[in-house]
Amino acid sequence: MTQIEITFLGTTAGVPTKDRGHPAVHIKYRSEQEYSCLFDCGEGTQRQILFTDVNFMRIDDIFITHWHADHFAGILGLMETMNLEGRTKPLNIYGPEAARxxxxxxxxxxxxxxxxxxAHDAWFEGTSPQVLLDNEEFQILSIPVKHSIPAVAYALAEKERVNVDKLKAKELGLPEKGPVYGEIKEKGSAVFKGKKIRLEDMSIVERGKRVVYTGDTMPCKNVITISRDADMLIHDSTFFEDAADDSNYRHSNFDEVINxxxxxxxxQLVLTHISRRYQSSHDLKExxxxxxxxxxxxxxxxxxVS
Ligand SMILES: [Zn+2]
Structure with a gap:
């Protein structure tokens, strides 16, 4: 079974507080192999990591939602530490205007x-998701969002899996194991003992898990597109009341995110990027x-998420 482990390393908005560091979310995808990445890397991320079970040397890629310092200022220090600790494998950094x-x-x-x-550029205009990374098990996608500067949201989207339904296979007269399964999976069907057996007749499709992180954004249709039926949406919820006077900052408030x-x-919805004006989490939890x-x-x- 596969798992996506999400560790929140920083959950504040622009200014840090004693309880909340600058934005960063660590994502670990576990299957036979392990994949590790950061969505944003705010100031102090490498130190925040020390308080968790995340191993920063195993981080494969860093995805930056936008180039406001609170979302990327941790990269410089993290890169130096990786060097001091002997990293040799390349580090990929994705984002809008990443090359620059x-x-x-x-x-x-x-x-x-x-x-x-x-550096890998993510496009920051339009309404289509972009595939930034694609392997046998999952993709990492980006989609433009609405902030005051070029910005994107990211999703780790697991591919659907086709598993053999043992009961159905038995009913069709298939053996418990054998090369016929490989052939059916590859070609969609195979002839076994004179009978044509189709993949859909003997399999269960397991839908892929999906975790989405918006970075900073106003309410935005593209977020709905990329998080359709997602297992988890991690959304900018800077404000908890109607923040009409703060609309220049281009963030979202609680009611908008719920919507x-x-x-x-x-x-599952997780609210993050919490303004420092909310010193008490207790009131928000209420x-x-x-x-x-x-x-x-x-x-x-x-x-x-499993
Ligand atoms: Zn921010």
Whole structure:
């Protein structure tokens, strides 16, 4: 069975508080192999990691939602530490205008990195998701969102799996094991003892899990597109009341996020990027208690989707 482990490393909005660090979410995809990445890397992320069971040397890729410092200022320090600890494998950094900003980061200060840093641009206009990473088990997608500068949301989307339904296979007269299964999976059907057996007659399709992280955004249709039926949506919820006076900042408030998550039909909603004006999580939790499947993110919180 596969799992997606989500560890919240920073959950504040622009300014850190004693309880909340700058935005970063660690995603670990577990199957036979393990994949590890960060969605955003705010200031202090590498130190936040030390308080969790995340191993920063195993981070494969970093995905930046947008180039406001609170979402990327942790990259520089993390890259240096990776170097000091002997990293040799390349580090991929994705984001809107990634090539431009990764170049600037590489120019800052004296560094003698023994590994390569590779930038990958995510498109930040339009309404279609972009596949940034694609392997046998999952994809990582981006989609443009609405913020004051170019910004995207990310999704880790597991591919659906086709599993043999042992009972149905037995009814069709198939053996318990054998090369016929490989042939059916590859070609969609096979002839066994003179009988044509189709994949759909002897299999169960297991839908893939999906976790979405919006970064900073106003309510946005693209978020609904990318988080349709998602297992988890991690959404900007900077404000908890109607924040008309703050609309210049291009964030979302509680009611708007609830509305988006209902439209998308997500199973679990996690509110993050919480403004420092809310010093007491207790009051916010009170507000949430009538909403099933809605959580308030806090630093070091870990949730497993399986
Ligand atoms: Zn922000």
């Amino acid at each position: 900003f990764v170049d600037i980061l590489q120019e800052l200060g004296y560094s003698s990195k023994k590994y390569q840093v590779v 988006i998550s209902k439209k998308a039909g997500v199973k 507000k949430l208690k009538d909403y099933e499947g809605v959580k308030l993110a806090k630093d070091f919180m870990k949730i497993v």
